[in-house]
Amino acid sequence: MSTPRQKTVLVTGANGYIGNAVAKAFVRAGWTTWGLVRNAETRPALRAEEIIAVLGSADDKHFVSKLDNQNRVFVFDVIVSVTEQKTDYASHFNNTIELFRVLATIANRNGVRPLVLFTSGSKDYGMTGLHGSQGLAPHTEGSALKPPPFLADRVSHAIKVLDHKDLFDAVLLRSTSVYGYSSSYYGQMFDLAAKAAVKGVLEIAADQKTIMHATHVDDCAEAYVAIAEADREVVKGQCYNISGDRYETLEEVANALVEEYKIADGVKFLPVREKIQFDSLQPVLGFSQWVDSEKLRKDTGWKPRRQLFSEGLRIYRKAYEAAGAQKHANVRKVQALV
Template identity: 40%
Template structure:
């Protein structure tokens, strides 16, 4: 779709791959919220299991059930819903237990995208060149220094890629997709951008949920002890730079709208800021992070108040001093992964900004939502707990 193309005379079609996941479901909700007076997004969610389709339908997302491991079959299934796709958002994350299977997953996913692009270019009502937003993450960059370190610098989209071993396959898959999109002058028929969110919080919590699990176990372990101090093994200057999941979803929509509507006032932005056109999106990477980072001191102190530890917090405590089973619990991905990430680029290009409270500002409400999701048997909580235990 040309940067100056008008709004298509039909619903703008969006396919979210991995729509039942924590990120995917938020992206679906964000596109559904973004309808304007002259357009609306029709959102489809590709999932592997029939059992998850009903929840998507209840949220006004059209469910498509199919397995990426059979790219020809799933491509036919998706095209039966619509031969034209304006936006494709990739939110999957396969198991890390079998590296061969993971690499095959990203290969098959790219075949799906290429098949949908071919149909979109040749179908009646086309040609349409899908905008593919391929999710990776800010752990692609590794860690930064801690708060107040004189050498502290934020990660930007130009920072070297030094991924955590657990996300290496995801990063490679995203880079291959970007390369395929622009190989031979873009003959693949789709445009692509890599999207790198920081850790996410809100609702069922993602990895921030592990912070609540830590606190619940800590409270249980200290129930018969008079000590009213919270102990955390990481330094207080550790940077926790997260973003609320709803703000993250809105960032995906902002990128898609900039690519679709071009260099014009974005109808999805209440502030009416002018966005850059499609050329500023394609072939690029965009970080998504909160308006400022939080320190572990801020987060730990808020957790201590919330859970009634009146003597405050001790940081950088040796693990052997932690009570009970907590000494063997791996919380490094939550409390110990210091990273400051700049999101200036997406803000400048699209006019997007985050609006929800920071984690430490609203920790009681986030705890309430997490507990409710846990009691409701939320699948994403169970998945996160397995991963925190090392079962990827």
């Protein structure tokens, strides 16, 4: 009996926070997983995770010809994009699409039509009201896109990934903020709380009823796999939100931080207009947003399994601190913003 060909996936930015989680999720699911990275120094770490590391980027496509020179056919069933360039989103997007078209052309010649999973974010919708506000409703995939100005280019370009039906199918993903391990921007809250413990009070310039809807990075990564393994006819051409089972309020999270760090005088919520030392946290603590992901759950059977941020805060704190002690690049990136 012949053995079926193992499914293959290429993840761009496979050494990044979300990209690495996605690549490892595909490995766990039994896929042959390739990771595209810019820095050669990151390749050994990927190999240790059973990810086949490839040096290159959407802006430097020489790796494609190098693969061909190895006299092997490199066909990817799924291609995952987890990179963006905030300062010049359009150029990076166009280069990424060009790369995907090159890889899809190779796949098409070998009888495979790839599925592209393209990463955007839930902030594309803009904010919702505060917890308890009149008429409060979550963002769904049908909600209007009203991003903050710095995301306008992403919103206008990302949707165009669905326009390349001649070569590949595509899905656009919009995840909430993510947390866990070396952490995303949520790690800034640990640094904020640690300083507050010395000062004796946790000061936050945001409304305590701000909605903080986030997803553990592992759950987010598993959503990519769920879409890749779902019925192609159902998911292709769709947009999917990725979000946790429920949202938390800023008050919930702040109280959990106070308890964990034993902050003597608790939390003090300051008017948003009052500038404080840690105002770089405003996009994290002051962006009220509730995001619905029922469509993803219905179409793929995906559901999150990890604890909410406030519920597992001690575990997530210890993981973040351990990653910092190991001089994890992602922690350095997070701390540079505080």
